[in-house]
Amino acid sequence: MKFVKTGIEGLLIVEPQLFKDDRGYFFESYSKTKFAVAGIDIDFVQDNQSFSQKGTVRGLHAQSAPHAQTKLVRVIQGRVLDVAVDIRKGSPTYGKYETIELSAENQHQLLIPEGFLHGFAVLEDNTIFAYKVNNYYAKDCELGVLWNDPTLNINWGIDPSEAIVSPKDELLIKLADLESPFTY
Structure with missing residues (x-):
């Protein structure tokens, strides 16, 4: 398992070691021991999974304390463009974001710490997205920013006019209006 730093402190790409043969492949998608050796001590408490069609955008979401979440995200089937803001x-990268393509083919994962908004755009039909979290969902702690906030200017890898977005996500605020509960 390889842990790759991104341009934003704390945000890591996790590249599992794949063992391939004529039957297919095998890999460890998570190992508490390997994470600990890399200096990452997270107690994941829940696994979540979504199924989406091409053009779906989910996000940008986070949860505040006392239910703030660190996420380990990956794709089981299909492809997404994953985004963490x-x-x-006080962070030197406040309002900056990283994007990474996660797919069933590359098997990369993204470790997203507390203090980041998260979202993804689905690039293929029948995509299965899975993630671990270290805290349970709490409606009263949820927060979010519009996926198409012009200040962020994120290229989601899809035609914005064809984006499939939930009514709830369409009502989110702009980053400039967010009073972030997170401190660097």
């Missing part, structure tokens, strides 16, 4: 007040 730093919203830690």
